[in-house]
Amino acid sequence: MAVAEECDVVVVGAGSAGCVVAARLSETPGLSVTLLEAGGSDRSVWVRMPIGYGGAFYHPTLNWRYYTEPDEGLGGRAAYWPRGKVLGGSSSINAMVYIRGQAADYDGWAAAGNPGWAYRDVLPFFRRLESNLAGADEWRGGDGPITVRDVAAAAHPLTHAFVAASEAAGHRRNADFNGADQEGVGFYQITTRGGLRASAATGYLYPALKRRNLRLVTHAAVTRILVDGGRAVGVEYQRGGDVHRVMARREVVLSAGAIGSPQILQLSGIGDPERLAALGIAPVVVAPGVGGNLMDHVGFDLVYEATVPTLNQTLGPLWARGLAGLRYLATRDGPLSLSVNQGGGFVRGDPGRARPNLQLYFSPLSYTRAVPGKRRLTQPDSFPGFMLGISNCHPKSRGWLHIRSADPAAPPEIHPRYFSAPEDMDELIDSVPLMRAIAAEAPLARVIARELAPGPDVTSREALTEFIRGRTTSVFHPCGTCRMGPDAAAGAVVDPALRVHGVAGLRVADASIMPAITAGNLNAPSLMIGEKAAELIRAAL
Known part of the structure; x- marks a missing residue:
């Protein structure tokens, strides 16, 4: 194992939310941030040219290419779930449609015991992230990192x-x-600028990499979170056949997406103790809600x-x-x-x-x-x-996902229960x-x-x-698998500050925290979650 490195905050996943979290945290002078991404560069015509997302749909190096288990709701068919395995995550391979959701969606989150997540609370973060070419107003942002264009x-x-x-x-x-x-x-409005895709990587990450306190490591497949004395102290990852560790003096932020985040938690012993023990994983925290509450359009x-x-x-x-x-x-x-x-x-x-x-x-x-x-x-x-x-917009069906084995390279079993x-x-x-x-x-x-x-x-x-x-096919909007809520016993994985119940120094910030799915495409809400997470973290440092 390589010598462990150290920083203040480790962010796992350079997807939609992860790029936002890392970029915003790096705005704090003296705060060192390491961003780990399992995929590689987004410098591909299939990413940068807007309609090129068709070429990324099954691309072996840009896409995780997940499949669900055969699903009764689909007549026994398995559903294909593309997910970005590249800088920018799914914001680099999606159809770029920009939809925030309905105000009542977020008011519902707050009413379910998550103060600070009502629409009036999250609207400033939506405006902060957006540069709408139609101009700023009480709803739109005018100078944010993500360009939004009317077509x-x-x-x-x-x-x-x-x-x-x-x-x-x-x-x-x-x-x-x-x-x-x-x-x-x-x-529809889409996220492009000058004829090129406006992803979380181009909008947030690349400008932030000019700061010396932000370090990016690509092709870094995180295998587990290191927990010591009930606190997350770092992460372990594989890169180029070697095992590495990066220790976090302050926080670990998991932004690996609705599939990757619960998978990494389970590999780390955070989940249903009986299921984990059966796979040879020592339980660390009892969190049966990890991987549950799976939603999709x-x-x-x-x-x-x-x-x-x-x-x-x-x-x-x-x-x-x-x-x-x-x-x-x-x-x-x-x-x-x-x-x-x-x-x-x-x-x-x-x-x-x-x-x-x-x-x-x-x-x-x-x-x-x-x-x-x-x-x-x-x-x-x-x-x-x-x-x-x-x-x-608001399907009531709920599914679940769980790791198949202790092998981090094995994709989890996914049961959407459409x-x-x-x-x-x-x-x-x-x-x-x-x-x-x-x-x-x-x-x-x-x-x-x-x-x-x-x-x-x-x-x-x-x-x-x-x-x-x-x-019927997936519309590729999986979410909810690390549900936000005040009560871990009721299946919540993170609290309203996105802290994992039962583990200090560990947060989740991506679409997996959604208590209920929002109406429409999920990239805009995921970016907003990254913005709000960064502010929550900075307030606690």
């Missing part, structure tokens, strides 16, 4: 048709899902053949891709500078609901998913097509008429040749249930 002016004409059709179907237009109210339909698409050109004709033929590439190289503009998730919204499945329960997605292309192991996410269909997708709460399936079944009503309005109807999947004859609840089980 309305650059969106495909079919995306404009979707928004118009949604309005014609009775859904109000919303120009800013991150403003005063999330409800409505419109164009799931969804499916209605697929349509169009009578007008879509992105299939732009991203499909080799010559067309070449033209798009030349345009991107010359201008940093065009379809390669965007996400394919250009429009969508948040709507109520029925008028009796107090707030939106469904998220809409519109993509002006259609595709067949790549075979696992390939680098490409999509191969656009040869004909013009588009997809209208949906997911439920649709174990029957109301989740009911919501999605009831969403199909809503989507078809949008497609039936003139702005879209006039460009639709036919509905390809599931097909217009699929209307009964039984047939729709079969379709949904067979076609």
